[in-house]
Amino acid sequence: MSMFSKAAVAAGVFGTIFIGYCIYFDRKRRSDPDFKKKLKERRRKQRECDAAKHAQRAPIPDLKDHEAVQMFFLREVQLGEELLGRGDVDGGIDHLCNAVAVCGQPNQLLQVLQQTLPPHVFQQLLLCLPTVTKRIDKQNQKEMAEEDVE
Structure with a gap:
């Protein structure tokens, strides 16, 4: 693999992890019973x-x-x-x-x-x-x- 493809794969993996992190905490925040009240x-x-x-x-x-x-x-x-x-x-x-x-x-x-x-x-x-x-x-x-x- 070339250096460029390794960087692209790393960026893709990092982006996927970041989006997963955002989705997880958004669901956690919205599932809070007091979310709408707050x-x-x-x-x-x-x-x-x-x-x-x-x-x-x-x-x-x-x-x-x-x-x-x-x-x-x-x-x-x-x-x-x-x-x-x-x-x-x-x-x-x-x-x-x-x-x-x-x-x-x-x-x-x-x-x-x-x-x-x-x-x-x-x-x-x-x-x-x-x-x-x-x-x-x-x-x-x-x-x-x-x-x-x-």
Whole structure:
């Protein structure tokens, strides 16, 4: 055998062993009873983290200034629709969550969104909503505390 054929055989054997190793551990990982549970939890935490990161970038207006809240609401709905139209589901959901959180009648808006959005997108919106609502409530309480001090 020439030197080239020995190297080719060695590479083939090594490749076969590596692929077998990958298949073995993939099956072992997937057969773990908690695999799906851990995967869902990791994805949920990632969505919450992404929503929290985005929520930090979107400044919430003073909730007492109705004109600013209305402008913010309209801008967030528009941005959410644009991002969903482009295929950026996470970004669109973040903006729609902000809009629902500052909306005066969130239940009616949620009914409209439920009818217009695909079911999986609407479910993600519902999962993201508590995080954004908590952030807005904290900001509102902070502003009220600052006014009490003055």
